[in-house]
Every structure is written in C-alpha cells, then in structure tokens.
Amino acid sequence: MMLPRWLGPGAIAFVVVWLLLLAAGRSAFFRDPGTFWHVTTGELVLKDGFLRADPYTFTFPGTWWVPYQWLGEVGMALAHRVGGFDVLLLGAVTILATVFAWLTARLLGTGLHPILVGAVIALALAAAGSHFHVRPHLVTLAFMVIVLSLLTAADAPGPRFNRLFWLIPLCVIWTNVHGGVLGGIGTIGVAFAGWVGFWVLGLPTPVMTRRDVRVLVLVALGCGLSTFASPYGLDMLKTWNVIMGAPELRDIISEHRPLDVTAPYAWPVLALAGVYLFVLAGVKPRAVRATWLLPLVWLALTFSRCRHASLFTVAVVIAITAMWTHTRWAHWLAAHRPDLYQPGRDGVRPWWANVWLPVAVVVIAFGLQMGRVPLPLIGSGWAVHDPEYWPVEVLDALKANEPRPGEPNKLFNSGYVDGGFVIYHAPGYKVFVDDRCEVFGGPWLKEFSETEQSPEPGPVLLKWEGRYGPYDFALTRTATPIDDWFASSPTWCVVKVTPTATFYKRR
Known part of the structure; x- marks a missing residue:
C-alpha cells in the first residue's frame, strides 16, 4: 500500500x-x-x-x-x-x-x-x-x-x-x-x-x-x-x-x-x-x-x-x-x-x-504532561518506579527520618543501586555507596560486592564502621544476609519492613 x-x-x-x-x-x-x-x-x-x-x-x-x-x-x-x-x-x-x-x-x-x-x-x-x-x-x-x-x-x-x-x-x-x-x-x-x-x-x-x-x-x-x-x-x-x-x-x-x-x-x-x-x-x-x-x-x-x-x-x-x-x-x-x-x-x-x-504527537504528549492530565502512555503520571525493584514503599519512612543540616546523616545502603535512589529522594542522607565507579574504584567496589553476597557480612560491616564512622541509618534489601545482620543486632531498631527493603535506625 x-x-x-x-x-x-x-x-x-x-x-x-x-x-x-x-x-x-x-x-x-x-x-x-x-x-x-x-x-x-x-x-x-x-x-x-x-x-x-x-x-x-x-x-x-x-x-x-x-x-x-x-x-x-x-x-x-x-x-x-x-x-x-x-x-x-x-x-x-x-x-x-x-x-x-x-x-x-x-x-x-x-x-x-x-x-x-x-x-x-x-x-x-x-x-x-x-x-x-x-x-x-x-x-x-x-x-x-x-x-x-x-x-x-x-x-x-x-x-x-x-x-x-x-x-x-x-x-x-x-x-x-x-x-x-x-x-x-x-x-x-x-x-x-x-x-x-x-x-x-x-x-x-x-x-x-x-x-x-x-x-x-x-x-x-x-x-x-x-x-x-x-x-x-x-x-x-x-x-x-x-x-x-x-x-x-x-x-x-x-x-x-x-x-x-x-x-x-x-x-x-x-x-x-x-x-x-x-x-x-x-x-x-x-x-x-x-x-x-x-x-x-x-x-x-x-x-x-x-x-x-x-x-x-x-x-x-x-x-x-x-x-x-x-x-x-x-x-x-x-x-x-x-x-x-x-x-x-x-x-x-x-x-x-x-x-x-512525530512533532505533533510529542507536542500533544508534552502539553498533557504539563497540564497534569492523567492519560495512559502519553499523559501525566504514566512513568512509575517499580516497587519490586526500588525501595519505593519505605520512602515515607526515609523522608520522615531525613536528617536536617548538622544532624547525624550516615546511611548504610546494602545495594549500590539504592545509593542513587536515596540521593534523589532523600538528599539529607549521606550514602555509603552508589554506582559512580570513578569515585570508589574497582577494588573497593569488588570488596563491597563480595560483602553484599557473603553469608556472614558482619565482620566487614564492623570494619567499615571503624573506618568511616558509625552508621546512623541503614537501608537493606529484605531477607538478605546484610539485612539479617542488622535485624539481629541490638544496636538497631526496625523503622519499616517491606518485601523489597527494610529501613533501620540506630537506637
């Protein structure tokens, strides 16, 4: 045709x-x-x-x-x-x-x-x-x-x-x-x-x-x-x-x-x-x-x-x-x-x-999004973050406890992918790690990755505390070895648990 x-x-x-x-x-x-x-x-x-x-x-x-x-x-x-x-x-x-x-x-x-x-x-x-x-x-x-x-x-x-x-x-x-x-x-x-x-x-x-x-x-x-x-x-x-x-x-x-x-x-x-x-x-x-x-x-x-x-x-x-x-x-x-x-x-x-x-459909979609008109595909509210992939369901707890300037703000995150998530959604925290490889270097990231997958991460977590100072908060992936370590520690209290992530605060 x-x-x-x-x-x-x-x-x-x-x-x-x-x-x-x-x-x-x-x-x-x-x-x-x-x-x-x-x-x-x-x-x-x-x-x-x-x-x-x-x-x-x-x-x-x-x-x-x-x-x-x-x-x-x-x-x-x-x-x-x-x-x-x-x-x-x-x-x-x-x-x-x-x-x-x-x-x-x-x-x-x-x-x-x-x-x-x-x-x-x-x-x-x-x-x-x-x-x-x-x-x-x-x-x-x-x-x-x-x-x-x-x-x-x-x-x-x-x-x-x-x-x-x-x-x-x-x-x-x-x-x-x-x-x-x-x-x-x-x-x-x-x-x-x-x-x-x-x-x-x-x-x-x-x-x-x-x-x-x-x-x-x-x-x-x-x-x-x-x-x-x-x-x-x-x-x-x-x-x-x-x-x-x-x-x-x-x-x-x-x-x-x-x-x-x-x-x-x-x-x-x-x-x-x-x-x-x-x-x-x-x-x-x-x-x-x-x-x-x-x-x-x-x-x-x-x-x-x-x-x-x-x-x-x-x-x-x-x-x-x-x-x-x-x-x-x-x-x-x-x-x-x-x-x-x-x-x-x-x-x-x-x-x-x-x-x-193409120009027409893009302009229409942009106008709908600027006008906050909710429509599938092209309207406002279509883009979402998958709660099974990101710790979306703990955001309320993260924001409720977000430190003000001058307050303790060290957050240990058990996955490097969650660093960027926290940097955007709750910038009052200072994160432990994110995916900017040039900051951390290959050897450091390798040690972190090995600890993340280790069945007994406790000794390394304590070593890091000695090196970087005590953690004030922790964001872990639920039911992982690192999460189990924080959950079993008397030093930490659970703020919120979700199927994807758990948020902790130092007692």
Whole structure:
C-alpha cells in the first residue's frame, strides 16, 4: 500500500516505535540508579556551578570527582523541573524513536519490502533494548547514528569530505554530554584508517590523493582535541581512564560484563550479527568498503562489554542499508522476487512528510504532561518506579527520618543501586555507596560486592564502621544476609519492613 505524499514512512515508524517504547518503558526505563543521581547532579550544577568533589557519600566525602556528563545532567534536571519523570521518559523515548525511525526510513529507501524492513528493525530493537534507560547515554546512541551516517555517505564515489568537518562540533557537544564520545572518535579513526589503508591496497575508498589524507588527519585531530572542550579539561580524560581501566567492573556492574551468549538478552544480538554477516557475504570481496566493516569492530567490543550492544545494533542497520544494493542477494531478489525487493519502490516525498506527525504527537504528549492530565502512555503520571525493584514503599519512612543540616546523616545502603535512589529522594542522607565507579574504584567496589553476597557480612560491616564512622541509618534489601545482620543486632531498631527493603535506625 502506497502512503500519501504528505505522510512519510519515517513518520509512521516513529509513532509505532514511540508508542511501543512508552508502553514498555513505563518502569523498565527507570531501572538504572544513574537516572536519579544524574537529575540531582544537574540541579547542583545549575545551583552551585561545576563540581569537583563528591557531595553524596560519607565514605568518600570531598574526594575528587567531576560530573563528566554535566551537560546531559543539566538537560535531565531541566526536563525534570518541567514535568518530572514523565517528561524524562518522554524525552528518552523520543530520542530512541527518532533513531529507529531514521534507520527504518533509510532501510526502506533501499527498496526492501516493509515487512522485511520491519523484521530487521524489530530485531535491532530487541538487540539494543536491554540498554534503554533514562540516562545521557541515549545521546551517544543518537550521535553515533549521525557519525556512521556521515561516514557511510562519504565512503562513496565523489565524496564530500567537507561534510566531515561537522564531526568536530558534534564531538564538542558529545564530550560534555556523555563519555561515549570516545567510541565515536574511535569509530571515526578506524574509518579514516580503513580508507587510507584501502587506498594503499587499491581497494574501493573515497581517498584519492594525499590531500584527501591530510583532510582526514585534520578532521581526526579536531575530533580528538574536542575532548578538551569542557569545563573540566583533563579531568574528563582522567575520569574516563579510571572507569575503563578498572577490570573489576566486569564482575560487578552488569553493563560492563562481557556478552553472555547463554542469556536471552544476547540472542537478538547474535541473530542480528548473523543477518549482518549474511548480507556482507553477498558483497564481492573487492567491492567491500571500509565503513561496511565497522560493525565487526563494535561486535568485538560488544563481546568485551555488553553495554556496546546498542551501538553495534545501529552500526549494523546503517551498514546493511549502505551495502544492500551491492549484494548478490539484492540482484537475485530484484530478478526473482520483485514483491520483496524493488528499487525505487517508494516515491520521493518532501522532508516534512516524515516530521510533522512525530512533532505533533510529542507536542500533544508534552502539553498533557504539563497540564497534569492523567492519560495512559502519553499523559501525566504514566512513568512509575517499580516497587519490586526500588525501595519505593519505605520512602515515607526515609523522608520522615531525613536528617536536617548538622544532624547525624550516615546511611548504610546494602545495594549500590539504592545509593542513587536515596540521593534523589532523600538528599539529607549521606550514602555509603552508589554506582559512580570513578569515585570508589574497582577494588573497593569488588570488596563491597563480595560483602553484599557473603553469608556472614558482619565482620566487614564492623570494619567499615571503624573506618568511616558509625552508621546512623541503614537501608537493606529484605531477607538478605546484610539485612539479617542488622535485624539481629541490638544496636538497631526496625523503622519499616517491606518485601523489597527494610529501613533501620540506630537506637
């Protein structure tokens, strides 16, 4: 069925993905503790300026720490001011829907049947979905799509290298939003090196002269220097080095772990890798272009750390879009199954045909949330925190006992994920731990993780009290060894017990 000229397939794809993610992400998108402290940090930056010391814990008070995602955090804080977690969810879902609608429109532009395109996009969503959270890293996903699109567009006869200079201001913004800029710069460097290498080997490449090589060096240098375009300068690089240089995180933080091919979340990733390799196998070896091989780099990185799965996903879809018409599979389908593949199937439409409907639905949803109109999916009150995952049911007790300035405020939390929750909901406490790996370091977090899982955590808990001072409060996960230790101690009294968490106060 042909769509009218005023309605583009990208618009339809946006609305479908947008509604799907609003439904699926109501609470699932808020299962990362970073969401909470990112908002609080953004507020602190707006109020006090750029931070350079830890303001949240009693274990590392005043320790060197810079919020290297400060611009993304400020954006989250401003969105939260406007409409709370509903607007944060709306923003996250809108970014993701824009990304996958763009990918859908690009893939449809090859002439593939919408059913085939829908299957690939559905697989891509499944492969990337485990890393969809309300955090600045979603901007990395969107910016990576821009980077890969510019690179694949340039990797063709008659390149327009001048467009590549747009990568420099993009990296400047990216540097201040999320550390994923390192992945973007690395991707740019690999692509440029591939182009030069292919030129030397006489393979297809946009590089034709030494002048082209100099242009690429200039762009790469500008992108690299962009990492200093931040109010934190070298401290940003120091933070990234601490995080990426801590091997213990692979055993502690789920998103830093290697891809577990036996886990269900990995199966769509492996299936998408199979689709990519199948399409790549259809290209004659001497016709392969360097940017079509970039998904192999991100596949290797995904096996190293599963957090890269979403970036591998968009790299695959963009590569398939670029190389499809050069495959033997495309030629065979065009000759034998024109119902499944017909180049030029979709007519040319004005740009606004893919834009007006997404803008309309987002504006309507934003208006409903601003007006506090309760409606499923798009209205106010839709975003929630799962009480089976977060200690929501002890919030009343936490707030009722929240210390005022100058009062004892040391709260031991038995799970690092609860640190961010308390930082946001009850900032009067100083927490024991949260998920800011750069503050605590790998060895310290490893000891905490081992104690959390130990059947007899008491000796270590007492050792920590001797090191950091007596705890004034405790928030534990109910029916865990740490919870049992606090429950059996005469020093502590139970304030509130819930199936998820228990709140204690020192007698």
